[in-house]
Amino acid sequence: MPTSTIRITDPSVDHLIQAAPADSCSTDLAAxxxxxxxxxxxxxxxxxxxxxxxxxxxxxxxxxxxxxxxxxxxxxxxxxxxxxxxxxxxxxxxxxxxxxxxxxxxxxxxxxxxxxxxxxxxxxxxxxxxxxxxxxxxxxxxxxxxxxxxxxxxxxxxSMADMADIDQVEDCWEQLADVLGPLDQADADGRVPVIPVTYMNSSAAIKGFVGRHGGIVCTSSNAETVLEWAFERGRRVLFFPDQHLGRNTAKAMGVPLERMPMWNPRRPLGGSTAAELEESKVILWHGFCSVHRRFTVAQIDQARAQHPGVRVIVHPECPMEVVDAADEAGSTDYIRRAIAAATEPTTFAIGTEINLVRRLAAQFPQHEIFCLDPVVCPCSTxxxxxxxxxxxxxxxxxxxxxxxxxxxxxDVAGPARAALERMLAAKPRA
Known part of the structure; x- marks a missing residue:
């Protein structure tokens, strides 16, 4: 049985790596x-x-x-x-x-x-x-x-935050203006062509850009609430840097995949056509979390085969097919609360960072809790x-x-603080 599927009393990933570096994604982790x-x-x-x-x-x-x-x-x-x-x-x-x-x-x-x-x-x-x-x-x-x-x-x-730097985002904004017209000009309904939304996992410079352009910051806890806020003010959203959180959240809100083009900052118009951008509802930045990208549908299938009745919960930074295959998706706090609320002994397969999974396994010994990824590979940073x-x-x-x-x-702090204050006012649903 993989190490990460054993119920533990010591939640320390550091101890596990020191004791068995061959079971981790890099033996250098032991240093x-x-x-x-x-x-x-x-x-x-x-x-x-x-x-x-x-x-x-x-x-x-x-x-x-x-x-x-x-x-x-x-x-x-x-x-x-x-x-x-x-x-x-x-x-x-x-x-x-x-x-x-x-x-x-x-x-x-x-x-x-x-x-x-x-x-x-x-x-x-x-x-x-x-x-x-x-x-x-x-x-x-x-x-x-x-x-x-x-x-x-x-x-x-x-690494995710570094996938969208301020120069790339400013260039994207200029290209969108060439296609969509003046981005600060509202239509008859009072909505501008696009509202920028940045995930918390972004630099202060990016948050400042968002604040200057009437946008907002989101977290995995309140992404849906933030998108609702943005759609009230804009005809479409530019969402960065994590494509998966943006896609999974918008899809759950009923936005069709064909109206969510990807923006690759290394390609003209992000790799889309002008028509695709005009028809878009959410423009997704080409970024991702290296931890959550490790989770796969095959891992979920294996967990279900080995543990009939397992409850699979993954983070919304996981790829769409993984979120679709899971029973639930939610922020780290959602995962913690879901496990804490389980009244009967339950087997949980969790798709998020290994330190949290092992800590939850130690905190709730009445449940069997394991990480979908059998290889111990914590967030590098x-x-x-x-x-x-x-x-x-x-x-x-x-x-x-x-x-x-x-x-x-x-010069960055003022507009970045405005974007964060909008985020803090967008309380996630309980």
Whole structure:
């Protein structure tokens, strides 16, 4: 039986990789992230094959005392630093973080929940965001001017977010204007030709672009609500960077596939004809999540064959055919709530990042919970946040020094904040 189908009591993917690196998607995962932080690329893991943009942030060398410290020592130092800081610092942890980091978070959640958590601590001097770069940027946009947002490892980026850069999006907007006419000119119904919608998994620059053009940010939790908001204001939507979330959400709302052309930024008109763009309802950017692209219909078929009656839940970043084959699709928080709400012992096959799946398996031992993908392959960039980095940034705060601060420039911050505030007002249905 594959390792990931065994019910576990220790949810640590890090321990699994250290013990059995041959069962992971890269044996390099067993090494500390500081061994590859200075090398271009996303690091070992699911997105190791994605091309990283020139100029992507790099992390400087972590002091030797943190690289050489054992797990117990790092755990003690993190707890001591948090106790010394008290309410002056709040630690946010994404669901996909390794267990060794999540256990120290004051709040754990998906990107939507953590964006709200950043708003709820106006008195904290520092917000330490255990996630990836775009999430820390979002926290900076939503936090107060006197607060410092810290990303423990600057190399923790996001390959999906990097698939739509500001120059490509600006060029796309100009080409759409050539086809659709002035994009700020409303029709008789008060709707403009296109409303830009960006997934949370995008840079602050992209969020700023969206804000300047009357658009909105979405998460996997509120994508449908956001699309409804956009359709009230525009005849069509430009959705980026994740094609799968856009396609799956719009399809569930009744938008025909033929009215969802793909925009490939490397091709004129994104690879579509002018007529296809004019007839479109949702224009999908050619981007994806390397973690969720790993899930297949064959994996679902195998799970059903081996576990009759299994309940299959996948993330909406998975390809459409996988979402269609599953029993349900929803955000990371939806998956967590669905399992928590199950009153009878149930077998769950889950299509999302392995750290969350293993944590849920440990949290709900009355159920059998396993990952659809039998190969342990965590999010490459989330895995860059190691307890050594968390201990370092917290102890620097205790010493009165702020390291790895994430700051969005003023010219971007205003419109990006407007797009985020529209997102926060678009509450997902319960």
């Amino acid at each position: 500390g992230p500081w061994t590859f932080d200075t090398v271009p690329g996303y690091g070992p893991g699911s997105s190791m094959g994605d091309v990283i943009p020139t100029g992507a942030p790099r992390q400087g060398e972590l002091p030797a005392e943190y690289r050489e410290a054992g797990e117990d020592e790092l755990d003690s130092r993190i707890r001591a630093a948090k106790a010394a800081l008290g309410d002056r610092a709040v630690v946010l942890g994404h669901f996909y973080q390794r267990e060794e980091v999540v256990q120290h978070a004051d709040y754990v959640g998906d990107s939507f929940q953590l964006a709200n958590a950043a708003l709820e601590h106006p008195d904290a001097d520092a917000i330490v965001f255990c996630g990836v770069h775009f999430m820390a940027e979002t926290a900076d946009l939503l936090s107060g001017p006197a607060q410092s947002v810290i990303l423990p490892n600057l190399a923790a980026g996001c 989330m895995y860059r946040i190691h307890p050594g980095y968390l201990a370092w940034v917290l102890e620097e705060l205790v010493a009165g020094r702020v390291v790895n601060r994430i700051q969005v420039t003023d």
